[in-house]
Amino acid sequence: MRDQLNEIRESAKLAIEGATSLEELKEIQVQYLGKKGKLTQVLRGMGKLSAEERPVIGQLANVIRDELGEVFENSSKALATKAMEQKLLKENIDVTLPGRQMNLGSIHPVTLVEKRIKEIFTQMGYTVEEGPEVENDYYNFERLNLPKNHPAREMQDTFYISEDIVLRTHTSPVQARVMDELAPHLPVKIIAPGRVFRRDDDATHSPMFHQVEGLIVDENITFADLRGTLLEFVKQMFGEDSSIRLRPSYFPFTEPSAEVDVSCIFCDGKGCRLCKQTGWIEILGSGMVHPRVLEMAGYDSEKVTGFAFGMGIDRIAMLKYGIDDMRLLFENDIRFLKQF
Amino acid sequence: MKATKNWLRKYIDRTFTTEEIDVGLTQAGIEVEGVDDLSASFAGVVVGQVVEREKHPDADRLSLCKVDVGDKELVQIICGAPNCVAGMKTPVAKVGAVLPGGFKIKKAKLKGIESFGMLCSAQELEIDSALLSEAEREGIWTLPEDWEIGVDLKKAIGFDDVTFELGITPNRSDCLGMLNVARELGMMYEEKVTIPEVNDNSEDPAAATYVSVEIEDPELSNRYIARIVKDIKISPSPLWMQKVLRASGMRPINNIVDITNYVMLETGQPLHAFDYDKLEDKKIVVRAAKEGEKIETLDGIERTLDSEMILIVDGKKPVAVAGVMGGANSEVDDSTVNILFESAHFAYASVRNTSRKLGLRSEASSRFERGIAPEVSMYAVNRAVDLVEQMQAGSAVPGAVDAYPIKQEKHIVELDPARVNATLGTDINAEDMQSYFVRLGFDVIKEAGSDKAKIDIPYYRTDITRHVDLIEEVARIYGYDKIPTTLPVSATNTKRQKKEITLSERVKENLYGLGLSEIITYAFIHPEEYKKLQREEWLEKSVRILNPLSEAQSVMRASLLPGILNIAKNNIRKNQKNLQIFEVGKVFEQIKANELPKEERRVACLVTGDKIKNWYGYSNEIDFFYMKGIAETLLENLGIEGVSFVQNKEDSTCHPGRCASIMVDGKTAGSIGEVHPQVLENYGIDQRIYVMELTLDGFEEVLTNVKSYSELPKYPSSNRDIAFTIKEDVLDSDIMQVIAGASSDKLVDYRLFDVYNGEQIEDGYKSLAYNLTYQDSEKTLTDEEVAEIHQSIQNSLEEKLGAKLR
Numbered sequence A: 001m002r003d004q005l006n007e008i009r010e011s012a013k014l015a016i017e018g019a020t021s022l023e024e025l026k027e028i029q030v031q032y033l034g035k036k037g038k039l040t041q042v043l044r045g046m047g048k049l050s051a052e053e054r055p056v057i058g059q060l061a062n063v064i065r066d067e068l069g070e071v072f073e074n075s076s077k078a079l080a081t082k083a084m085e086q087k088l089l090k091e092n093i094d095v096t097l098p099g100r101q102m103n104l105g106s107i108h109p110v111t112l113v114e115k116r117i118k119e120i121f122t123q124m125g126y127t128v129e130e131g132p133e134v135e136n137d138y139y140n141f142e143r144l145n146l147p148k149n150h151p152a153r154e155m156q157d158t159f160y161i162s163e164d165i166v167l168r169t170h171t172s173p174v175q176a177r178v179m180d181e182l183a184p185h186l187p188v189k190i191i192a193p194g195r196v197f198r199r200d201d202d203a204t205h206s207p208m209f210h211q212v213e214g215l216i217v218d219e220n221i222t223f224a225d226l227r228g229t230l231l232e233f234v235k236q237m238f239g240e241d242s243s244i245r246l247r248p249s250y251f252p253f254t255e256p257s258a259e260v261d262v263s264c265i266f267c268d269g270k271g272c273r274l275c276k277q278t279g280w281i282e283i284l285g286s287g288m289v290h291p292r293v294l295e296m297a298g299y300d301s302e303k304v305t306g307f308a309f310g311m312g313i314d315r316i317a318m319l320k321y322g323i324d325d326m327r328l329l330f331e332n333d334i335r336f337l338k339q340f
Numbered sequence B: 001m002k003a004t005k006n007w008l009r010k011y012i013d014r015t016f017t018t019e020e021i022d023v024g025l026t027q028a029g030i031e032v033e034g035v036d037d038l039s040a041s042f043a044g045v046v047v048g049q050v051v052e053r054e055k056h057p058d059a060d061r062l063s064l065c066k067v068d069v070g071d072k073e074l075v076q077i078i079c080g081a082p083n084c085v086a087g088m089k090t091p092v093a094k095v096g097a098v099l100p101g102g103f104k105i106k107k108a109k110l111k112g113i114e115s116f117g118m119l120c121s122a123q124e125l126e127i128d129s130a131l132l133s134e135a136e137r138e139g140i141w142t143l144p145e146d147w148e149i150g151v152d153l154k155k156a157i158g159f160d161d162v163t164f165e166l167g168i169t170p171n172r173s174d175c176l177g178m179l180n181v182a183r184e185l186g187m188m189y190e191e192k193v194t195i196p197e198v199n200d201n202s203e204d205p206a207a208a209t210y211v212s213v214e215i216e217d218p219e220l221s222n223r224y225i226a227r228i229v230k231d232i233k234i235s236p237s238p239l240w241m242q243k244v245l246r247a248s249g250m251r252p253i254n255n256i257v258d259i260t261n262y263v264m265l266e267t268g269q270p271l272h273a274f275d276y277d278k279l280e281d282k283k284i285v286v287r288a289a290k291e292g293e294k295i296e297t298l299d300g301i302e303r304t305l306d307s308e309m310i311l312i313v314d315g316k317k318p319v320a321v322a323g324v325m326g327g328a329n330s331e332v333d334d335s336t337v338n339i340l341f342e343s344a345h346f347a348y349a350s351v352r353n354t355s356r357k358l359g360l361r362s363e364a365s366s367r368f369e370r371g372i373a374p375e376v377s378m379y380a381v382n383r384a385v386d387l388v389e390q391m392q393a394g395s396a397v398p399g400a401v402d403a404y405p406i407k408q409e410k411h412i413v414e415l416d417p418a419r420v421n422a423t424l425g426t427d428i429n430a431e432d433m434q435s436y437f438v439r440l441g442f443d444v445i446k447e448a449g450s451d452k453a454k455i456d457i458p459y460y461r462t463d464i465t466r467h468v469d470l471i472e473e474v475a476r477i478y479g480y481d482k483i484p485t486t487l488p489v490s491a492t493n494t495k496r497q498k499k500e501i502t503l504s505e506r507v508k509e510n511l512y513g514l515g516l517s518e519i520i521t522y523a524f525i526h527p528e529e530y531k532k533l534q535r536e537e538w539l540e541k542s543v544r545i546l547n548p549l550s551e552a553q554s555v556m557r558a559s560l561l562p563g564i565l566n567i568a569k570n571n572i573r574k575n576q577k578n579l580q581i582f583e584v585g586k587v588f589e590q591i592k593a594n595e596l597p598k599e600e601r602r603v604a605c606l607v608t609g610d611k612i613k614n615w616y617g618y619s620n621e622i623d624f625f626y627m628k629g630i631a632e633t634l635l636e637n638l639g640i641e642g643v644s645f646v647q648n649k650e651d652s653t654c655h656p657g658r659c660a661s662i663m664v665d666g667k668t669a670g671s672i673g674e675v676h677p678q679v680l681e682n683y684g685i686d687q688r689i690y691v692m693e694l695t696l697d698g699f700e701e702v703l704t705n706v707k708s709y710s711e712l713p714k715y716p717s718s719n720r721d722i723a724f725t726i727k728e729d730v731l732d733s734d735i736m737q738v739i740a741g742a743s744s745d746k747l748v749d750y751r752l753f754d755v756y757n758g759e760q761i762e763d764g765y766k767s768l769a770y771n772l773t774y775q776d777s778e779k780t781l782t783d784e785e786v787a788e789i790h791q792s793i794q795n796s797l798e799e800k801l802g803a804k805l806r
């Protein structure tokens, strides 16, 4: 019996070594160590053994069982590792092939800049307002202190729908509309983005473009507040190192009025082609709300003041992204759009 | 408006640098649009005289000249110009001179004879042809006989100067006169400004014996002054005047014309000179023109007038179109003996319209259009008469005939320093503030025991009438850049953000996420677009622009489709054939004439070509269902419920078999479809295009829908498939309806997963397979319960739609 057991041990070891797959190994395991396996079959004859031999053979059988178990274990590990290696080898791919493309959308640069402007001002507590694109002469001009035949109307070439209806030439009529809605409530603190139209078409002018209007009306609003607000805006829009320069100017609906330049973002104010060597680039017009405009809206111009500003979104987008021809914005070449 | 350095020097005794003038005027609020150093254009050119001239021995066309250039010896120069004659004065570029464009003059040999320089034409010196008479444009430039030989030409013609192109804002029309530009500059640098004094004998009755003036309607003109000058001697004006005129861009003509131009540039008041003897009734009448009335203007063209134009009549005939151009019949010429100077004020809107209609915009009309202070008119005419006398070009009749129906208002405004500081956010003391007005040359009347002072506003500053105008003066003189920077302490406005804006933003974000690119197109389109879309009926409700830039931009869009289709076309032409684009914008509809049109916010999407370019195979062409998937996802993400797609065969822009109306709660909210092949042909597009257009108005409320969590199912669900054949024309939406109608609330989801109509399927039939999901929130459904519901759905499909189960 001892010989039988030793023979099982040897043949099992041989069989295990010869196994080439995990499945084969499993079969061998069942064949030798299973319920009906060779080892069990031999041990069935234990009853015929003497009492002295029985524990000795029993112990030998256990040793062989453990020994084979260990061999099976090791072998199965080795085979598993090998199988894994083969699998991995087989699944080799060219990782330099392009990935499965996701469709990438894009947002128009004008919208991106408009969004940023809205974020900056909503953080400062402004709400966003809107008005019609086809506007009454009354709101577009008269309420902004520009009566009919006022010479300043010449500053903006206007598209007319009828004698009293125009395509709005600026977003400023929203000022009057919002004040009408709110007066005498204080404060008024809004921005109004939107499309505007002027009869002008060349590399730097488009007959349609985008503006953002800003308006604040309250007690004790000062010109210093206007400067501070605009400085804060350009720092957030163009970077912490940006500065502003205000030049006296004229708009019928503000007084005092100022054109506002930002330090050139291309040369940091040193002077370059884009800023015509001045170090400054004009980005917006602004001023203290003209008392007439407040009065027409029903505010007491002795008690409340305000400031207003208006900027061209397209122009800021061109500056921000280095776009040198305004027409690119409206050509909508997909290769242009996909860059944003 | 041009200012020149040399001219400004006449009023301020200080030699400013170009930089100082630029900065000073900018800070005063006068935009310097350009600076032109006239002396930079050429160098080394002097006034010379051709002393001898003979033919070149070997070339008939060339002249061999001996030229006096003010040096000890005459210079030998060969010239090719036919007008080269002995005795003439002409510009001479000496050896070493540099002409415009950097062209250097060297010693040269022409047909064997040496030439030491060049006689120049005005063109070679790049003199603006507007500054030259016709004769001066021909050949070498013939200079006036009295010009001094050897003088630097730049000096002689006034080009030793720097000009500043100024952008004058509408409120400061006073700065259309050099005097007031000088006042601004003097104020900025605290320099004294000397205003030329004039003789004012306007009260003398003598003039009234020569002429009378009548203004028919003060609305047309609120001041008209006439002054008479006798015994006129027409001749060239003095060199100093010619120089500043030329530097300012005006061609010197003769003493009288030059004086009117000079005084206009100096004071801003345009003047006109009539030949007094050509005025028939010696009676100036200012009246509205009659419709169709005619006058021949100075340029020899007969003009037909309308009733909005203002006419100057001599009692019998029209003699000038007011503010725009004089008549040929009263023109000053070489035989003129007596003249009448007109210094007047006309309704600026009329002058503006008239100059536009007649196509006659001039330095004078543009000044009338901006509106000048009527009080300036007397100073200006007196200045002109003084200049005539100084030049001994005539003798003035004392007195002025002055029709002045509406006297200019005088303003005295009280300065309240506390209020100025409160508005500016500054802390400027009252005395400093008052001193600013002294610098401006205004009278300041202090009030005892108070910071306040009365400021006497000079007549020429028509822009200052109330306190806020004083605030502006203080701000610009103090310096904008010295004003502090603070942030307003205002509370946030309580008004909520407009939902329409948020909705647009959400739509853009969603479509961006779905792989579409945003475009922005013009809101105006060509009316032909509607024809191309097969939607000519839309033209009727479209808003038309009265004065479009072109027909291509003459109608406000009634749909976003023309814009997006044109962008697709342009991209496809550039070989960009795979496009997924969208636009959010307004469309316009005329509801009632003379009322604001209806503006509706919409979104349009367009997809065409391949979804994505790939290397791993399978057909990737965009189809209707790709477009529909975008629409469904967008609507779902926005939270718009009750959406259905209903086949629409009536939409003429779309393929009749591939078009649906997008319905929300039973109302049409938009459309989706493949673009009709005819429409594609109209646009010149040769690939299939899918579009969608959806209104966003009315959906703002979905943004306020609060999402609430619903409990996750506790009990497992069971899935059953159902497959059947059915007639091909049965719509999926019908089947969905039957399934939904036949099931209880235990059916929680159903999904089409296969459509097949190939082999093994009877002609005219299709095979469909759905996966249905059953679930109960209270318990686990037994197989029997599921089978029962499933069976009832099967029965319904068989009974109602004739489905055959497979």
Ligand SMILES: [Zn+2]
Pocket: A264, A265, A266, A267, A268, A269, A270, A271, A272, A273, A274, A275, A276, A277, A279, A280
């Ligand atoms: Zn720069």
